[in-house]
Amino acid sequence: MSLEDAVARHVHDGDVVVIEGFTHLISFAAGHEIIRQRRRELTLCRLTPDLIYDQMIAAGCAKKLVFSWAGNPGVGSLHAFRRAVEGGTLELEEYSHFGMVARFSAGAARLPFWTLRDYAGTDLPKANPRIKSVTCPYTGEALATVPALNPDVTIIHAQRADAQGNAQIWGLLGVQKEAAFASTRVIVVIEELVDERVIRSDPNRTLIPAAIVTAVVVEPWGAHPSYAQGYYDRDNDFYVGWEKISRDKGELAHYLDECVYGVKSRAEYMQQQPRLMERLKAGEQRCVGVNYGF
């Protein structure tokens, strides 16, 4: 299925949408497609909104943001996000990383909430009344709780999968497994389609099983300017450059016109930047083989 079809079918106005990936494997291709299809009133959830949600907020897709750290890692601010918050046009629901991870864990296990030892002495529960507490029935200890997060749709970028959607990921794993299991629908976007035999040769590397996958999309370089371990490096220059683009509303609009609305697909986006592949292509660092025999 094409990404255009997958978004058209499975991402609707008003949905709770998760595009996960902690620095690694963020599906910018899917975010751009959602922008192109002009989805509105979305509740966007991610630990780190990153540049992709900054772009989606700027494009008018978001009604609400559920998050735990909204910055440009190692660079500075997400300025479209800041403008929206400081101007009062974006609703926020804010946790810490552990709180967001716990919300996905509860959602994935189909529990109503998750307990964690956190937030004592902080102002976060005052800012977000959905952070509550419970008394442990065994020890009497007061523990923090966060509610389950069950998205309508979660979009995960993976290195490879078979046609059924058994998806394998290596490198940083973030909270993708929990987010996918918590979700009603799951779109898996992959660098490479492989035969089922390849998946079966290394089953420990499968993070997301086909049983929970709604759609599989092959989209090489679909995570750029994020990265895919073993395929291409993070485009740190782009992240640094985003500071200047996002600071200025006009420049940001120009970026969206040129690189998002101005192309039909990720393939066209890559054609627009012919030197990208050469600059970011990953080197070789193979692991030692594992014997699965018995």
Add this chain to the structure above:
Amino acid sequence: MMACVAARELADGEVVFVGIGLPNLACNLARRTHAPNLVLIYESGAVGATPSRLPVSIGDPALVTGSLMVCGMADVFQLFLQNGRIEVGFLGGAQVDRRGNINTTVIGDYKKPKVRLPGSGGAAEIAIHAQRILIVSKVSPRAFPERVDFLTSPGDRVAKVITDKGVLERDAQSGELVLASLYPGVEVKDVQVGWKLRSRAQLGRVEPPSSIELQLLREVLDPQRLYLGS
């Protein structure tokens, strides 16, 4: 200077939760000098990382290559942090107050912020669970108010605050930050905060960076000056 002082705070073999920015540089400097067995854990899931280049973000691919373990973030927060396995946690912040509390959320009112900052990330739980917290932050009356506008990370476990002028420590009895040592060429009056800062009876003098530390920082760890000033 701040990176060197932060690096010297780390003992060989310690398990450190590494934050973004200067702490990243400090940990990698320590690993290449006096603490080769430092265990670097990043909230992104890399455990025992030995990055061959200075990671721009805490999710850099170089953290994965050659690390001892890569786990999901649920494991990082539950099995490492909440489990009590982290000895040292590094934090920074837009505001640090008299009691070592940190604000990385908003300047001004939460609902109508003057400046919206990134938020907690893992900072709230790092401050609660790491056995010892080191803060790295440039000192000024604005950045060090009597009380933070928003309390993101509690100061109870803060051991030291490494600033650009000297080092503050959290006094065990009063619970407030006091001046413990000064950098070369800095005097007590140069360290200005938003409350009446007390000094330790015996003020220490921090040794300037050694030629080895400087060479590592400038030529090996951060040749592009990502974190170091020019």
